[in-house]
Amino acid sequence: MIYALLFPTRRVHLRAICVVVSVALTLFLISSGAQAYIGPGPGIALLGPVFTAVLVTLVSAFALLIFPFRRAYQWWKARRQRARENPRCENS
Secondary structure: OHHHHHOOOHHHHHHHHHHHHHHHHHHHHHOOOOOOOOOOHHHHHHHHHHHHHHHHHHHHHHHHHHHHHHHHHHHHHHHHHHHHHOOOOOOO
């Protein structure tokens, strides 16, 4: 095995990789789940970013939806202002 790590040929290198992968899979498959109490910390820590992401999404969607109406209102207001300043026909 040490020889394979020091002087890797293609065949020996492949064998070393197979051994490492099989040992890792064996250890992974025979291990049991950890029974530990994590507590409320991770959930509370995750609430802030999730709330922020939802809030940013809602505010940006609202801004995109309201933009055309704001522009139309500004155009209408400016048109009314121009009509007051420059009447087309004056009654003299």
